[in-house]
Each structure stands twice: as C-alpha cells, then as structure tokens.
Amino acid sequence: MAELPLEALRKLSDLHPKPANLHFQYGTAGFRTLGSTMDSVMFRVGVLAGLRSKKLDGKTIGVMVTASHNPEPDNGVKLVDPRGEMLEASWEVHATTLANAPTTEAFIEALSTLVKNAKIDLSKPARVVYARDTRPSGPALVAALEDGFKAIGVSARNAEVTTTPVLHYLVKAINTKGTKDEYGEDSEEGYMEKLSSAFKKLVAGKVSPPPLIVDCANGVGARAAAKLSDYLGDSLKLILHNTATTTPGALNNACGADFVKTSQKIPPSLVSILKPGQRACSLDGDADRLIYFYLDDRGLFHMLDGDKIAALVAAFIVELVKGAGLGEEIQVGVVQTAYANGASTKYLADRLPVTCVSTGVKHLHHAAERYDIGVYFEANGHGTVLFSPETTEKLNTHQPSTPAQSTALGHLVNLTRLINQTVGDALSDMLLVEVVLVYKSYSGIEWDSLYHDLPNRLVKVVVPDRNIFKTEDAERRLISPPGLQQKIDELVRRYEFGRAFVRPSGTEDVVRVYAEATSRAQADDLAYRVAGLVYDEAGGDTSRRPAEFL
Numbered sequence: 001m002a003e004l005p006l007e008a009l010r011k012l013s014d015l016h017p018k019p020a021n022l023h024f025q026y027g028t029a030g031f032r033t034l035g036s037t038m039d040s041v042m043f044r045v046g047v048l049a050g051l052r053s054k055k056l057d058g059k060t061i062g063v064m065v066t067a068s069h070n071p072e073p074d075n076g077v078k079l080v081d082p083r084g085e086m087l088e089a090s091w092e093v094h095a096t097t098l099a100n101a102p103t104t105e106a107f108i109e110a111l112s113t114l115v116k117n118a119k120i121d122l123s124k125p126a127r128v129v130y131a132r133d134t135r136p137s138g139p140a141l142v143a144a145l146e147d148g149f150k151a152i153g154v155s156a157r158n159a160e161v162t163t164t165p166v167l168h169y170l171v172k173a174i175n176t177k178g179t180k181d182e183y184g185e186d187s188e189e190g191y192m193e194k195l196s197s198a199f200k201k202l203v204a205g206k207v208s209p210p211p212l213i214v215d216c217a218n219g220v221g222a223r224a225a226a227k228l229s230d231y232l233g234d235s236l237k238l239i240l241h242n243t244a245t246t247t248p249g250a251l252n253n254a255c256g257a258d259f260v261k262t263s264q265k266i267p268p269s270l271v272s273i274l275k276p277g278q279r280a281c282s283l284d285g286d287a288d289r290l291i292y293f294y295l296d297d298r299g300l301f302h303m304l305d306g307d308k309i310a311a312l313v314a315a316f317i318v319e320l321v322k323g324a325g326l327g328e329e330i331q332v333g334v335v336q337t338a339y340a341n342g343a344s345t346k347y348l349a350d351r352l353p354v355t356c357v358s359t360g361v362k363h364l365h366h367a368a369e370r371y372d373i374g375v376y377f378e379a380n381g382h383g384t385v386l387f388s389p390e391t392t393e394k395l396n397t398h399q400p401s402t403p404a405q406s407t408a409l410g411h412l413v414n415l416t417r418l419i420n421q422t423v424g425d426a427l428s429d430m431l432l433v434e435v436v437l438v439y440k441s442y443s444g445i446e447w448d449s450l451y452h453d454l455p456n457r458l459v460k461v462v463v464p465d466r467n468i469f470k471t472e473d474a475e476r477r478l479i480s481p482p483g484l485q486q487k488i489d490e491l492v493r494r495y496e497f498g499r500a501f502v503r504p505s506g507t508e509d510v511v512r513v514y515a516e517a518t519s520r521a522q523a524d525d526l527a528y529r530v531a532g533l534v535y536d537e538a539g540g541d542t543s544r545r546p547a548e549f550l
C-alpha cells in the first residue's frame with residue numbers, strides 16, 4: 001500500500017496555514033464564507049478531492065469554487081461526486097474535520113486517520129476537474145486548491161471560468177465517456193451543443209417566441225448565456241442584461257434570481273427595459289437558479305418562481321407521458337420543500353404525487369430519484385427533472401402504436417437531453433420553460449394563472465443559539481424548544497389558509513420563519529407574530545427586539 005506523500009504535504013500545507021480563530025463547516029452549500037479567509041480551506045479541499053477520487057477507484061471528482069448568490073466578497077467551494085451529484089453526506093464530515101485541523105501536523109494526522117478509516121488505497125490514481133465563477137477572489141483561491149492537488153498527486157483538469165451546472169455536467173460526461181450511458185461530449189461546447197440541439201428539435205416547426213430578457217446577475221451566467229445564445233441562433237432570441245462580470249461590486253448586486261425572489265421586485269436595472277407582458281428571467285451568481293417574471297398591463301410585477309416552474313413542467317411531462325401511451329407504466333412525481341407555496345402544492349397534488357422533504361438540494365435530488373420521472377424545485381428556483389435509468393431505457397426502446405404516440409415519445413427523449421439531470425441549471429431550465437411556453441402558446445400571464453400564489457412572508461430571526469431549534473416532518477414542525485409548536489399551532493388556526501413553520505437555517509446564523517395566508521396583511525401578521533414568539537422563546541435581547549415583531 002502506498003503511503004501519504006508526507007514531504008510534499010508538509011511543504012505545501014505550510015504555505016496555507018489555517019487562521020487560528022476561525023471554524024469552517026461543510027454545509028448545504030459546501031464551505032462558504034468570506035473569500036479572503038478561505039486559502040487553507042481551498043488547499044485542504046484540493047487534497048480531499050484527491051482522496052475522494054482514489055477512494056472511488058480514480059473516478060473524476062468535481063470541485064466548484066463559487067459562493068453563488070451571496071455577496072461578491074464571499075466565496076466557497078463544493079465537491080461533486082462522479083455521477084455529477086453532490087458529495088456523499090459522510091464525506092461532508094471529513095471535509096469539516098480536515099478544514100479545522102489547527103496545524104499542518106494535525107492536518108496530516110487527520111488525513112492518516114481518514115485514509116485508514118475509509119480504507120483508501122493511495123496507490124489508486126486521483127482525477128479532478130475544477131472550475132470557478134467570476135468572483136475576484138477566485139484566481140488566488142484556485143491557486144491554493146491547485147497546491148492541494150499537487151500535494152496529493154492529482155491529475156487535474158482546469159475547466160476555467162464556468163457555471164456550476166456546466167461543472168456538474170463535465171463530471172458526469174467525463175465519467176461516462178466511452179460507455180453506453182455517455183452523457184455528452186466532455187467540454188463546455190459539448191454542453192452547449194447538447195442543450196441547444198435538443199431545444200431546436202423540440203421547437204422545430206413551432207412559431208418562435210418573442211425575445212426573452214435574461215438578467216445574468218453580473219455573474220458567470222453572462223458568459224455562458226452569451227455562448228448559448230450563439231448556439232440557439234434564431235430558435236430563441238436572448239437579450240442579455242447585467243453582464244458586467246468584471247465591474248467590482250456588481251455581482252448579485254440588486255439583480256439576479258435571489259434578489260428577485262427575496263425582495264419580490266424587478267431588478268432596478270430592468271425597470272426601463274421590460275415592457276408590460278414581456279417575459280424576463282434572472283439567473284443567480286453561478287447560474288444554477290432561475291426565476292421568471294413579467295409586468296402586467298398596470299405595470300405590476302409578477303414573479304414566476306421555482307414552484308411555478310415545477311407546476312408548468314410537471315403538468316407538461318405528465319401530458320407527454322400519457323400521450324406516449326406510457327401513463328400506466330411511468331410514474332411522474334414532484335418533490336418540494338416546506339417553502340413551496342401552499343397553492344402550488346395543492347395544484348400539483350391534485351394532479352400527481354407530491355413529496356415534501358427537508359431544505360437543501362441533496363434531499364430533493366434523492367427523493368426525486370425514487371420516481372420514474374422526478375421533478376424537483378425549491379421555491380428559490382433551483383431544480384431539475386430526473387429520469388430514472390429504467391425510464392430512459394423505456395423511452396428509447398418503447399414501440400409507439402400511433403403517430404401521436406410517436407411524437408410524444410420523441411419529445412420525451414429530447415427532454416432527457418435538454419434537461420441537465422445532474423443538478424439545477426438555470427440555462428437548461430430556461431430552455432425547458434421556453435419549450436413548454438411554446439407548446440402551450442402561453443405568455444407569462446397564462447402561465448402565472450395556473451394557480452394563484454398565497455401571499456407569504458419569510459422572516460429571519462437572530463437568536464443567541466439557533467441549535468436549540470429542532471424539527472420533524474420535513475422541517476414543518478418543531479420538536480424543540482418544547483411547547484413552542486403548540487403556540488404556533490394556536491396562532492395559525494386563527495388565519496384563513498394559514499400555514500407557518502420555523503426552522504434553523506443551514507447556511508446562515510439565523511432562524512427562519514415562513515408564513516402564508518389568504519391576504520398580504522394576514523401573511524405578514526402571522527409571520528411577525530410567530531417571529532416574536534421565536535425571538536422571546538429563544539431568549540432574544542428585549543432591548544433589541546425588532547419593532548415589526550408582534
């Protein structure tokens with residue numbers, strides 16, 4: 001058995017010392033914090049990625065350097081497993097342990113323990129593909145990551161500056177190359193070609209829709225969308241805005257999917273551009289989230305979020321499955337979280353099976369894998385559609401009995417190619433939405449009227465210790481602090497169609513309160529009453545109690 005290359009590890013690790021006063025945690029979004037503090041984390045993730053690859057017999061692991069929709073000075077890093085999905089949960093713990101070893105010696109000791117416990121054969125090859133978004137802190141952090149690769153002897157491929165979904169695509173494409181399940185050519189061009197050719201086949205013979213305005217959040221999505229636009233040609237005209245990827249401070253600033261979803265507003269930069277009735281969409285900083293919106297005749301803003309995308313797409317896929325004569329054989333299901341608008345859940349549950357899971361993409365992804373075709377979206381616009389291997393096989397081999405069945409089947413096969421099944425992908429999802437809108441001859445207005453969102457409010461509550469909040473039932477009910485859930489239940493009963501839940505955030509040091517009810521005023525009232533309860537119960541400082549809490 002080969003040994004750890006101690007000399008190289010020591011020498012390079014000493015160049016990337018861990019800041020003494022900081023604790024790092026590999027959470028829902030990998031490691032994510034102020035970019036300027038992440039040098040040691042990056043180095044160690046480089047080493048870890050190498051070990052993960054060795055553990056998996058030299059399969060290629062992905063590393064993405066991004067902090068997505070967070071402010072520009074933040075950065076982050078996450079690992080991608082060989083099939084393009086998120087890192088296996090047990091390794092999240094290893095990542096956290098390695099990142100927090102206080103010294104080089106402690107780091108090397110933690111590595112030895114990991115190698116022993118996880119039975120990693122160090123003589124195996126290590127392969128990694130990595131990329132970064134457009135953040136200014138990216139190049140230096142990537143250099144630290146590369147030192148990590150060097151220290152453990154990784155054969156590393158630099159995918160340069162690209163989106164998170166492209167990196168996930170590359171991982172899967174590389175690992176399936178030359179097999180019968182080949183995912184696509186392992187390059188950004190291969191990705192563009194795969195998506196755009198599937199899109200063109202799907203919309204062939206249909207009337208081209210009016211141009212679509214795309215808010216690129218001044219991030220890496222701007223570059224990818226510009227390339228995709230060339231591939232799409234006349235099949236879909238994209239008008240790109242917020243493409244200032246090199247302007248300091250511009251990233252995610254008053255634009256992008258998270259801004260639109262959280263503030264429920266049009267990005268100010270689009271106010272004079274968007275005409276009533278025209279469709280627009282926003283990507284987030286690494287282009288894995290998508291939110292649509294439009295202005296009505298009175299200039300009022302309407303948002304079409306992840307729930308609306310799920311409703312549109314799931315209903316369309318069900319129709320195609322039935323149309324292909326496979327309604328009895330293929331079960332389409334939807335996965336949501338508690339943040340899904342109650343009206344969307346009702347709309348969907350009347351039509352197909354719906355599962356609710358805990359927040360975080362990995363939970364949604366795994367639950368969606370249990371359906372033959374699983375549609376999953378978070379309300380914030382992150383989501384995709386998964387076709388099980390058996391379903392894909394069935395679609396490729398099924399013999400249709402009529403020309404209509406054959407057409408529907410062809411559309412389904414093209415959808416399996418249009419959709420990035422590794423992870424939520426703003427550009428792939430955008431093309432998917434556009435396909436459905438073309439087929440249905442829907443504008444944003446008709447799409448929006450599938451169901452009417454219940455007014456809702458999301459509130460952050462800062463408490464001394466958010467870890468006292470424990471939940472059950474896919475985070476919809478509190479089991480701790482004791483008695484609090486009963487008080488929330490009593491409050492909720494007083495509101496028509498009232499619903500509220502409380503959970504600790506996995507990415508920020510806050511407790512989140514969500515509430516919905518039939519009117520804006522009622523939703524706000526319920527949210528701020530629950531927020532008040534939470535604040536008081538958690539021992540929040542009475543002198544700093546936010547004025548809006550009731």
Ligand SMILES: CC(=O)N[C@H]1[C@@H](OP(=O)(O)O)O[C@H](CO)[C@@H](O)[C@@H]1O
Binds near residue numbers: 378380
């Ligand atoms: C209410 C909300 O939007 N929560 C987000 C947020 O998680 P929290 O655990 O709520 O902080 O970040 C996650 C990672 O990006 C995302 O998956 C999730 O949807």
Ligand SMILES: [Mg+2]
Binds near residue numbers: 286287
């Ligand atoms: Mg993102």
